[in-house]
Amino acid sequence: AGGRYRHKKDTYLAPIDPNFGGCGRTITDENGYYFFRTVKPGAYPWRNWVNNW
Numbered sequence: 001a002g003g004r005y006r007h008k009k010d011t012y013l014a015p016i017d018p019n020f021g022g023c024g025r026t027i028t029d030e031n032g033y034y035f036f037r038t039v040k041p042g043a044y045p046w047r048n049w050v051n052n053w
Contacts, residue, residue, distance in 0.1 A: 002014025002015055002016075002017070003041075003042060003043075004017075004020065005018055006021070006022060024036075
């Protein structure tokens, strides 16, 4: 929720969400159909510099 990832190089001050591990799973029906429900991520809290992507 705060824009922080579980990565050793992420030093942003926002707390890590204990309910999100960065992965998920899906189940198909008998025909192989599936869908994903997700949220659109927010903006990152820093400027874009030459080597940021």
